[in-house]
Amino acid sequence: MSDSGRPIGTGLHDPVLETIGMEITCGELPAGHVLTLDGIGERFGVSRTVAREAMRVLESMCLVQSRRRVGITVRPREEWNVFDPRVIWWRLSGSDRDAQLRSLTELRIAVEPLAAASAARGASAAERSRVVELATSLRKLGEAAELTEFMEADVEFHTLLLRAGGNEMFAALSNVVGSVLRGRTQLGLMPHQPVPEALDLHEAVAEAVAAGRAADAEDAMRKLLAEVRTAVLPS
Amino acid sequence: MSDSGRPIGTGLHDPVLETIGMEITCGELPAGHVLTLDGIGERFGVSRTVAREAMRVLESMCLVQSRRRVGITVRPREEWNVFDPRVIWWRLSGSDRDAQLRSLTELRIAVEPLAAASAARGASAAERSRVVELATSLRKLGEAAELTEFMEADVEFHTLLLRAGGNEMFAALSNVVGSVLRGRTQLGLMPHQPVPEALDLHEAVAEAVAAGRAADAEDAMRKLLAEVRTAVLPS
DNA sequence: CCTCCTCGAAAGGTACTATCTTTGCTCGGA
DNA sequence: TCCGAGCAAAGATAGTACCTTTCGAGGAGG
Numbered sequence: 001m002s003d004s005g006r007p008i009g010t011g012l013h014d015p016v017l018e019t020i021g022m023e024i025t026c027g028e029l030p031a032g033h034v035l036t037l038d039g040i041g042e043r044f045g046v047s048r049t050v051a052r053e054a055m056r057v058l059e060s061m062c063l064v065q066s067r068r069r070v071g072i073t074v075r076p077r078e079e080w081n082v083f084d085p086r087v088i089w090w091r092l093s094g095s096d097r098d099a100q101l102r103s104l105t106e107l108r109i110a111v112e113p114l115a116a117a118s119a120a121r122g123a124s125a126a127e128r129s130r131v132v133e134l135a136t137s138l139r140k141l142g143e144a145a146e147l148t149e150f151m152e153a154d155v156e157f158h159t160l161l162l163r164a165g166g167n168e169m170f171a172a173l174s175n176v177v178g179s180v181l182r183g184r185t186q187l188g189l190m191p192h193q194p195v196p197e198a199l200d201l202h203e204a205v206a207e208a209v210a211a212g213r214a215a216d217a218e219d220a221m222r223k224l225l226a227e228v229r230t231a232v233l234p235s
Numbered sequence: 236m237s238d239s240g241r242p243i244g245t246g247l248h249d250p251v252l253e254t255i256g257m258e259i260t261c262g263e264l265p266a267g268h269v270l271t272l273d274g275i276g277e278r279f280g281v282s283r284t285v286a287r288e289a290m291r292v293l294e295s296m297c298l299v300q301s302r303r304r305v306g307i308t309v310r311p312r313e314e315w316n317v318f319d320p321r322v323i324w325w326r327l328s329g330s331d332r333d334a335q336l337r338s339l340t341e342l343r344i345a346v347e348p349l350a351a352a353s354a355a356r357g358a359s360a361a362e363r364s365r366v367v368e369l370a371t372s373l374r375k376l377g378e379a380a381e382l383t384e385f386m387e388a389d390v391e392f393h394t395l396l397l398r399a400g401g402n403e404m405f406a407a408l409s410n411v412v413g414s415v416l417r418g419r420t421q422l423g424l425m426p427h428q429p430v431p432e433a434l435d436l437h438e439a440v441a442e443a444v445a446a447g448r449a450a451d452a453e454d455a456m457r458k459l460l461a462e463v464r465t466a467v468l469p470s
Numbered sequence: 471c472c473t474c475c476t477c478g479a480a481a482g483g484t485a486c487t488a489t490c491t492t493t494g495c496t497c498g499g500a
Numbered sequence: 501t502c503c504g505a506g507c508a509a510a511g512a513t514a515g516t517a518c519c520t521t522t523c524g525a526g527g528a529g530g
Contacts, residue, residue: 012483036512047484049284052513053291060292060321068513069491082407083318086295103404106349114345169338172317247514271480282516287481303481304523473530482521489514496507 016044016054024063024074025087026094031076035064061087085175092183101189104180105232109225111173112158117218118165120209127164128210131157135206142194150194151185157202161209161221189231198227251279251289259298259309260322261329266311270299296322320410327418336424339415340467344460346408347393352453353400355444362399363445366392370441377429385429386420392437396444396456424466433462 020040023029040051055072058064061081066072080087082103091100119127134157141150158181159174184190201224208216255275258264275286290307293299296316301307315322317338326335354362369392376385393416394409419425436459443451 038512048513049483049485053288056288056291057295060295066513067491068489069493069511071512078403078406080407081319082403084316099403103402106353106402107346107404110349111342111345114341118341167338167341168312168317168334169342171313172315273480283481284515284517301481302523303521304479304525306480471530473528475526475528477524477526479524480522482519484519485517487514487516489512491510491512493510494508496505498503498505500501500503 012046013050013054016040016046016051017057019044020054021058021061021063021086022090022094024058025080025090025096027096029074031074033074034071035074036071063087083176085179088176088179092179097183097187101180101183101187101232104176105225105229107173108177108180109222109229111170112161112177112225113218113221115162115165115167115170116205116209116221117214118167118170119161120212120214120217122166123164123209127160131160131164131206132210134160135203138194138202139199142199145193147185147190147192151181151190155181157206161205164209184232191231195227198224201227247281248285248289251275251281251286252292254279255289256293256296256298256321257325257329259293260315260325260331262331264309266309268309269306270309271306298322318411320414323411323414327414332418332422336415336418336422336467339411340460340464342408343412343415344457344464346405347396347412347460348453348456350397350400350402350405351440351444351456352449353402353405354396355447355449355452357401358399358444362395366395366399366441367445369395370438373429373437374434377434380428382420382425382427386416386425390416392441396440399444419467426466430462433459436462 020029020035029035035055037048037051037055040046040054041048044051055064055066059066059072061084062075062079063081064072065075082088082091088100088104091097119131123131134153137153138150138157141153155178158177162174162177163171165171201220204220205217205224208214208220255264255270264270270290272283272286272290275281275289276283279286290299290301294301294307296319297310297314298316299307300310317323317326323335323339326332354366358366369388372388373385373392376388390413393412397409397412398406400406436455439455440452440459443449443455
């Protein structure tokens, strides 16, 4: 699961999907633009069937619509399945990283506090001890300014909290959060050294979860994300 | 957009996708079960290419994994793209409506208050007046116990609030919320007559949004969803 | 008991046919 | 002369049949 857990495509049609998906989400192919299977097949050197399968997947993400005689038209952004992990990944890699990061951060602010509260109520003993362990690691790595290692531990921290609550919708967002955190690090939106308050808050969340204090966990996570918001939304 | 806004499939492979997707999400085809393209083609009377396209879409939802020589294996539930509108719809129509409604309601509790606050900050004039209009309609329809009409207005109310904030991730959840509300009504989880408190809270949310009082809107929406929670989670 | 080879089954990929829809041209009427 | 309706042709997708590649399993031999 190297990148946001999207399924590993081993086939020949994967590069087609990847390239065109990226081009659409980046805005390079604007809404209303028309593609043809022949054009795709010729461009990538594949048969029409391969192109068709790729388009079928894109259609299932509501990125394009296929109509007879007309061709394959790119749909407007409002209709995209923006929760599809591939779409999120493409947009984070592409040109509108900014809007995407803003939206996702707002989503995190909404979800993660409640997920932390759920985790405080429902986590297993192993999960409780692991979350404390991770918070300790985070402090150590943060103070040593090991940014990459810090990020990996941070991803595991948030993933664990999203999964421990037992809500599968929250759990499904863990890939999204992982993408956001990796994106922020790659984009240089992380401070060179994590601010001490953030480290304190990670520990506060961990302790509250470990002790089963749901309200405290929720509150600490909310404060933590307020910190994140100021980093991502400089406005 | 009769059902959760999933793209209208006009092709021949759509019934295949629909049937097998439903069977997997319902648990009728358990994780690890192996399908073959030939089997699918024979069962539905279609060619293998059609079956393959349907499987490609299912694969893009992480419901199955296709490996050579082995066949198409059903993946465990934890790996599904549970945010895909089709998956949500299938699960709501199928046997684990209950777990799905619980998860989705928790998600609503997380997201909708913040979305209401965003709407209070960023809605257009037309949206502000429309939301008040809808709250008034809701009171009238609720007191008249017109359940279906009430639901439709309720869907529009929540959809409007999710979209007005300008956050595309929130906006993308409007189909989900629509599905939940419709599912609750069809499932008989709505009271025969909406409780007066709910009507009051809808109006409170609307007024706060119209007046631009973000904190009040958030608070009222939170109370409204607390009401919903008690209805859905009888525990 | 381990290793290697062979066989076969199922997915991957290609070429071809059918069908449907759009578009443009023509003919007739006002 | 202009406008509208209808018909025909073209082109692109939908679907089918067939060949190729790959990898897993089972058996034989060391």
